[in-house]
Amino acid sequence: MKPLFFSLGLLSLSPALAQTPTPAVPTPTKEAAPKTPTLTLHDALQTALQNSLDIQIGQNNVEVQGLQNTLGFAGGLPTVGLNASNNVVINNTNQQFNTGDPRTATGARSTQYTVGLAGSYLLYNGGYVVANRKRLGELQQISELQLNSTVQNVLADASLKYYAVVQQQRYIRTLQASVEVSRQKLRLIEARQAVGLANNADRFQAQLDLNAQTLTQQQQALAAEQAKADLLRALTLDLNTPIALEDTIPVDRSLRWADIETSLQRNPALLAADRQVRVNELLVRVAQANRYPALGLNAGTNYNRAQNAVGNTLFNQSYGPYAGLGISLPIYTGGINKRLVDVARVNTKTAELQRSSLQQTYTLNARKAWLAYEQTLALVDTAEQNYTTARKLLKLIQLRIDAGLSTLVDVRIAQQSFEDAGYRLVNYRYSAKSSEITLRQLAALLTP
Incomplete structure (x- = not known):
């Protein structure tokens, strides 16, 4: 239902009627509630940035x-690993030799110890490490830009x-x-x-008008509470948090x-x-690197020890470093590497x-917002003039009715004109502000 707009002091009693006593309605005394501090737009935006989950x-x-944006994550640093094992084997052994001397052992125990320290370093792989490191850097930049977009x-x-x-x-x-004016109209008629x-x-009729406006006021209060709930959700605050806002747009x-x-x-x-x-261009280079030879350096040291209860070798121990290319x-590879390159190029x-589609969309949205911004600013100017004229008309009708030259119908018509003018003015102001915010968002110019 469209909100109504009225002016206080619209009607006044004529001198003859002013002498008619009006019963006084006692006003119940209420304890003054603590005033809620005003939440400015700057404070609201600061709160939104501080609490936003996004x-x-x-x-x-x-x-x-x-x-992830490190040389090691890109595969450009050496890898070092330590391996160790201890194996114990118990066998039942029956051996026959060409000398004719058989040997039989039950529960023969063999122990093997192995410790190895190994390292490898990729020297060349078709530029894989360089391309992958650049790709990780680009991904980090993308995440920062996406964060800035989220802030906007x-x-x-x-x-x-x-x-x-x-x-x-x-x-x-x-x-x-409006409700107060309707009460004044009702008192005047009474x-x-x-x-x-x-x-x-x-x-x-005056009572019906008052009741209708009271219902409209209650509906508008509900809409205001719902709008406050949306704002509190945007600020990531408790929905029961009391807030008072500025009253201008x-x-x-x-x-x-x-x-x-x-x-x-x-x-x-x-x-x-x-x-x-x-990033996708670098992925093409990463895929192409799989088609080139890979050259690596391997180095390490080993320690091996074996101890056997039976056999030709009862004890064996070796240790020392090694290195190689x-x-x-x-x-x-079944054409896999070539297809990976083709897929990366298509991506x-x-x-x-x-990117082109997104740019066209943003340009279109900015242009539409700009046209709405320009037109709405002109509408705001016209609406302000109409609002001033409608208010002057109400004052004139008030003087005429006091002089007995206008009827209550004339007052209702003038009042309706004032309501419509005020309704359009508020909506045009909000529409212009909405277009302004959209333009600043698309241009990344919004600040707390």
Whole structure:
């Protein structure tokens, strides 16, 4: 239902009716509730940035990519391992020799100890390590850009929900004035009826108008509470947290399309798409490296000891270092390496298309938001003029009815015009602010 807009002091009793006593309604005394501190937009945005779960997830992703962006993770550092084993074997042995001297042993025990320290280092693999390290660096940059994009989204969402609450509060203020004016109209008709200048039909109609506006006020209060709940969710606060907001919707009129279009190229989501193309190009190099020979250095030391209860060798021990070079050349892999390269190239083309599509979408959204911004600013100017004119009309009708030159119907028509003018003004202001926030978000210009 559309909110209603009224002006206080719309009607006044004529001098003759002003002398008619009106019963005083006792007002119950209430203990003053503590005033809730005003939550400014700056404070709301700071709270949103501090409490946002999406930002915390993005920060974790940045941390993970930073941990992975190392030379060792890319395969460029040597690997060292220690291996040790101890095997005990118990056998029943029956041996026949060419000398004719048989040997039989039951429960013969053999013990073998082995300890080895081995290291390997990849010297060359077709540029695999270099490409992989660059790929990890690009992934870290992408995670940081995605975090910046998340920050812009959080700021935009919190700003829109903040001004949505302000919009509802503006409605409630005018509805409260509307209800008070309706009460004044009802008292006026009751006073006129007391001196025979009004009938029950007028009083019933005035009562119905008051009841309808009271219902509208209650519905608007519900909408305001729901808008506050959305804001508290955007700020990651408890839904029962009491908040009081500012009561204005300021619109920045200094935006220029040339500045927005230039800043749009610095949008973190578009920059992340550019780097994703680079990641896929590096994946092509990584896949191509599998087709080149791999040269590695191997080194280490071993210690072996064997002790046998029977046999020709009862004790054997050896230890010492070793070193060598190893090379592997893929000759035939069933075409897998070639297909991996082809797949990586197709993925690169896909990333380029996704980047172009995203850029076109962002440019379109920015252009639409700019057109809405320009048009709505002009509508705001017109709506402000209409609101001023409607308020003057109400004052004029009030003077005419005091002089007996206008009827209550004239008042209702003038009042409806004032309501419509106020309703449009608030909505145009919110629409202009919404377009401004969208433009700043796309251009990555939002700040707390």
